[in-house]
Amino acid sequence: MIRGNCLSAAVKRYKTYRMLSFIFEIADSIDLDLTPLIVKRLCMRLFGRSGSQDIIVATFGQKGRQHRSRDNTPAILDEIASRYRLAAYSCQASTLSDIASVKKHYQTGIRAARNREK
Numbered sequence: 001m002i003r004g005n006c007l008s009a010a011v012k013r014y015k016t017y018r019m020l021s022f023i024f025e026i027a028d029s030i031d032l033d034l035t036p037l038i039v040k041r042l043c044m045r046l047f048g049r050s051g052s053q054d055i056i057v058a059t060f061g062q063k064g065r066q067h068r069s070r071d072n073t074p075a076i077l078d079e080i081a082s083r084y085r086l087a088a089y090s091c092q093a094s095t096l097s098d099i100a101s102v103k104k105h106y107q108t109g110i111r112a113a114r115n116r117e118k
Contacts, residue, residue, distance in 0.1 A: 007106075013055070014098075014099065015049070015095060016051035018094075019043050019049075019051050019091075026080065030080070032080070034060050034069070035060060035065070036053075036057045036061050037069075038060075038072050038077070041072075042080065046088035
């Protein structure tokens with residue numbers, strides 16, 4: 001059971017990593033002022049999930065920041081989401097394909113190990 005929990009956590013971290021990589025790419029191209037809240041809201045709009053709050057805060061949080069991001073409005077976030085939605089779907093499909101491939105390879109290895117034990 002512990003192995004399954006570790007695998008599940010690894011899958012979630014990988015999904016978060018891919019979402020954040022995507023957010024970094026679009027932010028760089030449109031000069032987006034990223035804060036943890038904006039990243040979380042964009043992840044929800046683009047991917048339907050928020051990702052790991054700990055990873056988001058560790059990556060995008062700025063100690064001592066006091067001003068709100070100029071980009072933190074529903075209209076701006078909705079416009080960004082509509083502009084990049086298809087690319088986000090493609091990123092998500094690629095991520096799920098990667099996960100399925102690794103799971104298949106892992107299961108093949110488990111079966112082979114069990115057969116060797118017999």
